Amino acid sequence: MTKKKINILDNEFVPQHTILTEEESNELLQKYNVTYDKLPLILESDPVVKIIGAKPGNIIKIVRGYSPAGKSVFYRYVIGEDVKETLEEEVLDEIVEDDSGEE
Amino acid sequence: MFKVPKVIDKIQFGVLSPDDVRKMSVLRVITADTYDDDGYPIEKGLMDQRLGVIDPGLKCKTCGQKFGDCSGHFGHIELARPVIHVGHAKDVHKILKSVCRDCGKLKLDDAQRQHYREQLEQTSDRLKSKETVIKEGMDKAAKSVCPWCGSDKRNIKFEKPYTFYEEWDEERNKLTPIDVRERLEKIPVEDYDLIGVNKDVSKPEWMVLTVLPVPPVTVRPSITLESSVRSEDDLTHKLVDIIRINQRLRENIDAGAPQLIVEDLWELLQYHVTTYFNNSTSGIPPARHRSGRILKTISQRLSGKEGRFRSNLSGKRVDFSARTVVSPDPYISINEVGVPEFVACELTVPERVTANNLEEMKKIVRNGPNKNPGANYIIRSDGRRKKITDTTKDDVAEELDVGFTVERQLRDGDIVLFNRQPSLHRLSIMAHEVRVMPYKTFRLNLCVCPPYNADFDGDEMNLHLPQTEEARSEAGIIMKVQENIISPRYGEPVIGGMQDYISGAYLMTRDGSEFPAEEVQESFYESGLLQNKIEVDAFNERKVWTGKELFEVLLPKDLSLEFRSKACRKCEKCEFENCKYDNYVVIKEGKLLKGVIDGAAFKARSSCKLLDKIVKDYGSDEGREFLDSVTKLIISIIMKVGLTTGIDDVDIPEEGLERIDEILENAHNKVLENIEAYNRGELEKQPGQTLEDTLENRIMAELAKARDNAGAAAEKYLGMKRHAVIMAKTGAKGNMLDLTQMAACLGQMTVRGKRLHRGYQERSLPHFKPGDRSAKARGFVSSSYRKGLSPTEFFFHSMGGREGLVDTAVRTAQSGYMQRRLINALQDLKVEKDRSVRDNSNNIIQFEYGEDGVDPSRSSYGEAVDIDWIIHKTVTMRKE
Numbered sequence: 001m002t003k004k005k006i007n008i009l010d011n012e013f014v015p016q017h018t019i020l021t022e023e024e025s026n027e028l029l030q031k032y033n034v035t036y037d038k039l040p041l042i043l044e045s046d047p048v049v050k051i052i053g054a055k056p057g058n059i060i061k062i063v064r065g066y067s068p069a070g071k072s073v074f075y076r077y078v079i080g081e082d083v084k085e086t087l088e089e090e091v092l093d094e095i096v097e098d099d100s101g102e103e
Numbered sequence: 104m105f106k107v108p109k110v111i112d113k114i115q116f117g118v119l120s121p122d123d124v125r126k127m128s129v130l131r132v133i134t135a136d137t138y139d140d141d142g143y144p145i146e147k148g149l150m151d152q153r154l155g156v157i158d159p160g161l162k163c164k165t166c167g168q169k170f171g172d173c174s175g176h177f178g179h180i181e182l183a184r185p186v187i188h189v190g191h192a193k194d195v196h197k198i199l200k201s202v203c204r205d206c207g208k209l210k211l212d213d214a215q216r217q218h219y220r221e222q223l224e225q226t227s228d229r230l231k232s233k234e235t236v237i238k239e240g241m242d243k244a245a246k247s248v249c250p251w252c253g254s255d256k257r258n259i260k261f262e263k264p265y266t267f268y269e270e271w272d273e274e275r276n277k278l279t280p281i282d283v284r285e286r287l288e289k290i291p292v293e294d295y296d297l298i299g300v301n302k303d304v305s306k307p308e309w310m311v312l313t314v315l316p317v318p319p320v321t322v323r324p325s326i327t328l329e330s331s332v333r334s335e336d337d338l339t340h341k342l343v344d345i346i347r348i349n350q351r352l353r354e355n356i357d358a359g360a361p362q363l364i365v366e367d368l369w370e371l372l373q374y375h376v377t378t379y380f381n382n383s384t385s386g387i388p389p390a391r392h393r394s395g396r397i398l399k400t401i402s403q404r405l406s407g408k409e410g411r412f413r414s415n416l417s418g419k420r421v422d423f424s425a426r427t428v429v430s431p432d433p434y435i436s437i438n439e440v441g442v443p444e445f446v447a448c449e450l451t452v453p454e455r456v457t458a459n460n461l462e463e464m465k466k467i468v469r470n471g472p473n474k475n476p477g478a479n480y481i482i483r484s485d486g487r488r489k490k491i492t493d494t495t496k497d498d499v500a501e502e503l504d505v506g507f508t509v510e511r512q513l514r515d516g517d518i519v520l521f522n523r524q525p526s527l528h529r530l531s532i533m534a535h536e537v538r539v540m541p542y543k544t545f546r547l548n549l550c551v552c553p554p555y556n557a558d559f560d561g562d563e564m565n566l567h568l569p570q571t572e573e574a575r576s577e578a579g580i581i582m583k584v585q586e587n588i589i590s591p592r593y594g595e596p597v598i599g600g601m602q603d604y605i606s607g608a609y610l611m612t613r614d615g616s617e618f619p620a621e622e623v624q625e626s627f628y629e630s631g632l633l634q635n636k637i638e639v640d641a642f643n644e645r646k647v648w649t650g651k652e653l654f655e656v657l658l659p660k661d662l663s664l665e666f667r668s669k670a671c672r673k674c675e676k677c678e679f680e681n682c683k684y685d686n687y688v689v690i691k692e693g694k695l696l697k698g699v700i701d702g703a704a705f706k707a708r709s710s711c712k713l714l715d716k717i718v719k720d721y722g723s724d725e726g727r728e729f730l731d732s733v734t735k736l737i738i739s740i741i742m743k744v745g746l747t748t749g750i751d752d753v754d755i756p757e758e759g760l761e762r763i764d765e766i767l768e769n770a771h772n773k774v775l776e777n778i779e780a781y782n783r784g785e786l787e788k789q790p791g792q793t794l795e796d797t798l799e800n801r802i803m804a805e806l807a808k809a810r811d812n813a814g815a816a817a818e819k820y821l822g823m824k825r826h827a828v829i830m831a832k833t834g835a836k837g838n839m840l841d842l843t844q845m846a847a848c849l850g851q852m853t854v855r856g857k858r859l860h861r862g863y864q865e866r867s868l869p870h871f872k873p874g875d876r877s878a879k880a881r882g883f884v885s886s887s888y889r890k891g892l893s894p895t896e897f898f899f900h901s902m903g904g905r906e907g908l909v910d911t912a913v914r915t916a917q918s919g920y921m922q923r924r925l926i927n928a929l930q931d932l933k934v935e936k937d938r939s940v941r942d943n944s945n946n947i948i949q950f951e952y953g954e955d956g957v958d959p960s961r962s963s964y965g966e967a968v969d970i971d972w973i974i975h976k977t978v979t980m981r982k983e
Contacts (some may be wrong), residue, residue: 032939037229038946064954072954079230086235 008047015064017048020075025059028075042076043084056080117304118191124314128179129153129165132317135346137325137335149342154178155319175319180346182313183353185280186373187265189380191310196261198298198307199278199286201244204269205254207289209297211240212250219297229946237299263386265377280373284311315376317342337398341379341390348372423450423568429523430559432546433738436731437598438584440521440535441546442566447475447513447539450568452575453482456507464509471496475539476514481507513537513568518579520567521545523555527922530554530590530597534582549604550730551584553707554597585727588718594959596714599707604734605835606826607741609670611650612700614685622743623648630735632656651695653740657733659721660693666712669702669834688713702834705733709834719963752827753846753889755820763813763847767885770809774802774878781876798876803851803858806883810850814843821846849884849892852903858882859899870895 008014020028029036036059042049044056054060055078062074134148144150152164155175163173187195203210211219219240223233248256257271259278267278278286287308295302323336335343352368378390381402389397405411425446432441456464470477471493481499482488484506491499503509513519515538522532533554540546545564552558569575580586590597600608610616618626620642627633637656645652665679671686680689680697688698690713704713718726755763780786781798789797821828821842831837844850852859859882865873871880878885882899886892892900931943938956940949952958963969 032937032947032950034945034947038941038944040947070955072951074950074954083230086232086238087230 009051014048015062017052018061019052019054020059020061028059036077039075039077041079044078044080049078054078115304117301118309120306120309121314124179124316127177128316129176130178132178132180132346135343135350137339138333149317149339150320151178155321157320157324175321177319178317180315180317180349182315182372183349183356184369184372185284185311185313186376187280187283188310188312189264189377189384192265195283195310196259196267197241199259199267199283201241201298202286202290203249203252203254204257204286206249206252207286208249208251208291209294210244210247210249215243216297223296237297240297264384265373280311284308287311312376315345337400340392341375341398341400345372345375345379348375421567423570425450425566426563428544429547429557429562429564430544431549433549433734435538435546435548437548437550437727438536439538439548440519440566441540442513442537443543444475444539444541448473448477450513451479451510452513452517452568453508453570454511456503456505456509458505461503461505465500465503467511468500468503468509469496476512478509478511480510483507513539515539518569518575520569520578520582522565522567523557523562528592530587533584533587534578535584550598550600550707550734553601554587585723588723588726589960591960594962595710596718597708599711599714599730600705600734601707602835603741603746604737605702605706605833606746606830607737608700608704609829609833610744610746611737611740612654612695613650616650618648618650618653620646620648623653626736626739629739630732632732632736636732653736654700655693655695657729657736658690658693658695659717659725662690662693664690664713664716666703668699670699670832706834746826748827748830750889752825753842755817755846759816759820762816766809766812766816767848770805771878773805777801778876799858806851806878810848813848814840817843817847845888847887849887849900852882852884852899854902854906859902868895868898
């Protein structure tokens, strides 16, 4: 069986992702008065991120459309696998400590 | 006001140095014994009197203070050989790996050091913290050969919990704590920043212990049992072990004992010190008491649910609170809570005496402590407290002046917080107005039961009394029951009618229900509506009232609303206001023109249209008033009409029973046909299923259909004349499925979604033949509760029932743990002014609250505005 190429962006459940330009990124950070590290994250290896070609350091705008109050806009900061590892380690440590005290 | 004596600016954590331990010590403990034969503490022992006092009457030999005033003093033990501190073992390993074994320097060259130092200066955010930079640097160093002296690279292996080995080529060498300490000592101070040690407060070698602090006796008090036998604290036991081994180790070293013996004792000392810190260290057996009980050492004192943090620091106990059994009282407002008199006499609020309330306060003080509303204490302007007794109350009242504070007893109208565990959501604690009442229980309006999940089978609830004006007014404004009628979770009322209120409303408002004027007047009087909502004159004009006319009295005068009632039959073509079953409610300008009021109008925890509209459009005051009066009126009416249920509510005439039997008989036959087809091998496999699965599914489907049909056949006879049906159809209690199970047939019993099949080999019970797949043999109950179950059916039924019970038990345990984890994760999240949701380090969680910015409790069914209603309102206004 030959593998059929599917563009996941065509799927209706994949919301619209766009890469913000530097200008837009700065505007966003200014609007919420934060630095980039305060934004929600998304992995570089995320299927959609790979397709639209965003690199670590970019900010992605995600527009979802099916909420009762209309469309909702979300932003995510792209990170590489290396950052993910350090973040996960911290989280794992916390969980292990938490569980050991649970008995 | 309250004065903070000292403000903590910051806390600096570091590793305790041996010198510090000696400096804070008042005594070097050298004797492992505690008390001598006369029961006197032994000098330089673990209970030395210089370490503090635990006996009342004695004085501390260090500070001279009495028991209770002296907080105790540390001693110390000089260890004969150093031991690793388990808590630091992991860090020691990381450091050992990254420094040179010969010169002690961090194995990074100048350029690399420069690079990491620069990064350390720059970074301080979540994605690249100082810790990750240090970790990166140390990992890099661990992999390299020393650039400074070029000594060969050897791998340091760490064996939990406290053993280190050095490995090279094929060789392996154990590192003793002395070796470890030497290496750590060699690390130059300049390298500390790159291995994550703060040079101002810590040195890496301090992670290997040479002296051990001995905590004061006040931390580990011994208890004297009734038989005057002294019992020592677990920590003391552990310290005795440490000193004993330490002593033996020293003696053996001094006597020049063989290396092997010294090493054994050293290992033993390491074990004891390790378990002294943490007795649940993985990899070593826990130290036990002589009785076999596992000792509770330092780490065990701190961690877990019973630990210092969760039990003593986060879990505070409070004053000004009360707890007793709750019981119902439909005649108090939903805002109120009935407080027993004896509780009210105990709880007090400080109230400042001013020129305006001086007389009132005097009157209260004159009531004394035993008559509510009285007062228990006064505080004079100079801060002196004086107790009020029955003998002094009049004198105290005379003395009372502006500037005094009176600790006044709880009285009607005070705001208190009321709570029922488990406090799963914010509605588990709400503010109520006090109503002081006789007897010994808290009284609660029935409409407020759903948010607390309370019933009256012995439930107890807690009451808390806010002590300041600010707290009381804040609670009154935002936590009041009436402000919480609409749930913040799904935007529908959580407070509202239930059970008899719903069926009562139906009995009152259904077509054809009429009441003579005298009865109506009586009901209005009982529910406090007479002369409040309606004048006495109304009864002169109208001799007979319909239920709908009665109900109208409670509605706001300009309310217009249309909705389908709960009993709506969902006909194919809806006739709307011409519904022949009277199930389409039409309210125009406060008149109930059509339709019957039931669960769809004001039942709690459901999308009830009427209550929802009243609260959202007319405000919480109107909502509270509506609920208070509607419930009182309905009770009065239902007492006149009467509602009862009995076994005859599920009686079905002979022809109906025959019809049901026929349906079940057919189903049985069809099941047998399927089984036969299977046995003959003629059954066709369904895609993705085995032949057995196919058969099972077909049988299950056949039997489910049979049960439904039998139920439907029974339903024909279950008309609205039967009170059980009224309760089911109006949404008061139960549903039609329950009723058909009583009247017609219980249906298939299942365990884990499958027909019952386990128990005996190839059969569920010995009453059947092995391999019998028929309906009867696999847990289909064709009897009804009304008819009674056969012995085998009864057994099958209990199997299904047991699974349900087990599931609930498991679910509550799991959801409780999930709840705890969720609260820990979400407790600091906050909606900021720009409507974004952020955590405590300002990380953005959501850019717009809930991704749509809608607060469910302020929206109408999830939408920001109810367009239909606005149009409707505008149109009616235009007409006027």
